[in-house]
Amino acid sequence: MAMNIERDLHMATGDGQTSYTRNSRIQEKAFFQIKPILEKATRDVYTALLPRTMIVADLGCSSGPNTLCFISEVIGTIARYCKEVGLPHDHPQLQFFLNDLPSNDFNNLFKLVERFNKLTARNHQGEAPPPCYISGLPGSYYTRLFPRQSVHLFHSLFCLQWRSHAPEGVKGTRKTHQDKGDIYITKTTSPTLVKLFQQQFQRDIALFLKLRYEELVFGGHIILTCIGRKHEDVLRGESNHHLYGLLAQSLQSLVDEGLLKKEKLDSFYLPVYSPSIGEVVAIVEKSGMFNMNHIKLFETDWDPESHAVHDSVSSGVNVARCIRAVMEPLIASYFGETILDRLFKEYAHRVAKHLEKEKTKHAVIVLSMKKRCYMKTGTYSSNSFTESLQRAMIYGIRKRKLPL
Template sequence: MANFSIRLQNCVVLVAAMPMTIERDLHMATGNGETSYTKNSRIQEKVMFQIKPVLEEATRAAYSALLPRTMVVADLGCSSGPNTLRFVSEVIGIIARHCKEHDRRHDYPQLQFFLNDLPGNDFNNLFLLIQQFNKSMARNHKGEAAEALPPCYISGLSGSFYTRIFPSESVHLFHSLFSVHWHSQASEQLKDTKNKCLDIYITKNMPPSMVKLFQQQFEKDFSLFLKLRYEELVSGGQMVLTFIGRKHEDVFTREPNHLHGLLAQSLKSLVDEGLVEKEKLESFYLPFYSPSVGEVEAILKQVGLFNMNHVKVFEINWDPYDDSESDDVHNSIGSGENVAKCLRAVMESLVASQFGEHILDKLFKEFAHCIAEHLENEKTKHVVLVLSIEKAIIHV
């Protein structure tokens, strides 16, 4: 019995020491609570509103190119909040409008939606939302003619989009919002590098060799992503991809870096208090990269499988509830709390896998304070890149 206890204790230690993996540990905060992604995804909602014209153009192009009887649409990195169903509703509306404008309202296509994310995604919550969505659609159009909207079918699909997830030439439209800038894996070279500055993302203090590892991982991952989607798209198929990115080619620009620098600052304060082990922070990096337009275009050109239809860059306030165009922050404390909640909904699974769940409340309270101090001096914005591309015809 004693030997069994020893082996069991050893097993527990091994499990606790498992390194972070993207497939297991990257997912938005689950459920419907105050810190959930469902309650803290207004930034994504605002971005979806901004990209509506791009999505409309790509959806119409994908449909009109082939007039499929069944149009297959996939949302990659869908998460589980209401924005996923907003995307579904938007595509349904676009197709309905297009068919009515071209006198095809009696000949709607069937719409098959696949909502894809990693296995840790809160699919249970997503399926409940789908059920509510279907009931809402039925209520809203009760008593209307059968051709009021095209029929739609919605399915969840678990798996990494850095693998093949669809049959060859089966998808007409791919969409991904704030997902493709995440790496396929945490860089082993970064984890093996002693991070004496305790930075978790790119800063001006970071050695160029380490910055290059972030860039190389993105180039490798995005190239793979494009090649996989090329195989899965039909001829004339479209993709709309939206990234957190940079306005400038300089990788050290503060736009995407400063918010994560404040998170690193908050983690350092917990190291000083003895709540976080310094060694754990030394080996922790955020597994994503915020690209510039030039970098995205260079990879597209190198891969050579897609034609660029549209690229757009715009900014959006850090605070998801600040809709003003002014440079003033009227309530820095409230804005700090809003921004911290938004980032917690995205980052807490990664933070918890490295440092433990017990630090989350303390960490993000400190983070909100750091953001508020920053916003008192400077109103800062996210930079968003939206890209619309079409599968190219390759002549062999």
């Protein structure tokens, strides 16, 4: 069966042992790292624009608890700010949209939202939090999702390494002898294939930025966190080369055992690309649509439980669970469900052997940006005077208690 991104690209469903809900600790640890950046962006948006209804979107929310951590952080930031300025009960209304592809397990997500609402109400019995409304929004973030200039804050965690589809140009073509068995870029990948991956990334991100620019209010912010790479040289040995290379080796072992057809593996590519900071900056600057407030790279262990685990075998199992929670639906759709247990057992073994030799980490890029104001001359400017005047007018209207 051919790969269909909208149908096949979603995290493992439900809340069982192999589900994303139970195996998203890597994402949780990354979110903890970006919390100060999120808090600053939230405060900046709110204090600059003072919206009575603040529209916030989590793109690629998936079906686990991390999107609720994001919601909680935004609510807490607004509540703290209102208390600091002496308006503890003058909260804006917060409308959250949780976006992912239609195949996402929204049913499981809504169950978590119900628990979250009850917990929030219990934790704020003495002091009411900002009114909060949460909705699901199925659809690809490589399409328009919102009305023009309607969103104040966008957030996306561990999603933009995913492409809209496998690299253009590889569909219907055969891998060279050099590329046989590759499902992503490795040290030996042919320059032609590397270029196809890079070009697909550039097209997708340019489109993503254009769409989000149209949907953001002027002065709105966007925070993007994705799996990246440390070095500008894409062929240099990096975390994801090893991570996906070991998965390719595990699939090849099933071919050797006669459990998979060689032709099937040779036609399979992961629709991912891990960019460098330089690549991200180049695309943002070329777009001319955003001012970058903050960009940095940090690292996190492959094994999210590495602090409590002291042997490579256990770490191999942990890493395999995390990757299975992400890759299982894609692999099951393309190769069939019957190979899953055997595949990820082999993968855990190969990861353990790799970790015995080196303790590899994920490289994570976080980027915070603000939408630029468009000038009639055709140039872009942050136009701080106009923004300050707009803020003063909005604040004056609110003080007079007139509707916006």
